[in-house]
Every structure is written in structure tokens, then in C-alpha cells.
Amino acid sequence: MPLSEVRDMAYNLPNFNLAVSIWRGPQPVAGPAAVLTMGCLKQTNRQQVSFGGPTPVVNLTQSVIILLPAGTDVRDGRNVAAADVIECPRGTGAFYMVVGVWDSARGFANAHRVANCVPTAGFPVPYP
Secondary structure, eight states: OOHHHHHHHHTOOOOOOEEEEEEOSSSTTSSSOSEEEEEEEEEEEEEEEEOSSSSOEEEEEEEEEEEEETTOOOOOTTSSSSOOEEESSTTSOOEEEEEEEEEESTTSTTOEEEEEEEEOSOOOSSOO
16 A cells, blocks of 8 residues: 555544444433444454562453544543443443543544443344
8 A cells, every 4th residue: 555545544534434332320221322423443452461479460450442423421430429320322222331531632633532342241142
């Protein structure tokens, strides 16, 4: 791929193609969603390294990243009683607990919000 295509790709806004529902903890999905928006679901791997013993232990946790429009009100557990729960795509029963939120490309035309999430127990079968 030519360098010009790579450079242009890096500055594109994500395609928010999936309907997303966001519930507030500690009683998520007990009532209507707090936020209805559009998002983009991406898979990632997050490694956790523990140095408690003589040999480091690496645990690989499957996680997903949900890209959301800039300014979307999504919360992890840092400043609230409980982290948000996201259903993506909406209506599928595929729920994710938010473990981290940050902004990507802030100050640029492709600014968006990133929610790092882990799947909750009880995913629907078959997988949506």
C-alpha cells in the first residue's frame, strides 16, 4: 500500500455502524438505557502481568474496544460507583462491562471516544 494511502487511512473517522445501548451501574439493564448511540466493535487482546512471585505470570484476557462518537457519556469505574454496561449491537444480548475509557485523536477531525470492555457472563447462544 502506498504511503499516501496509509497516511489517509490513519486520519479517517471510524465507521460507527452498530447501534449501541449504555446502562449505568450498579443495576445495569434493569430499565431503559441511559445512552443510545452508534459505535464500532473491535477485538483486542489485553495482557495482565503479575509480578507477585519469582516468575512473572501473564494472563491473556479477551477484551473488546468499542469506538464511540466523541463526547459520548460512557463511564468506567474510576469515578462512579459502578462501571457502565454496553450492549453492542443493540438487541443482541451481547453485554460488555466497561473497564477503561479514553479519547482518541482529541483535537483532530477524527476525534472519538474509546471504551475498553470485557464480555459479561451469559452471552447468548449462538453468538450474535
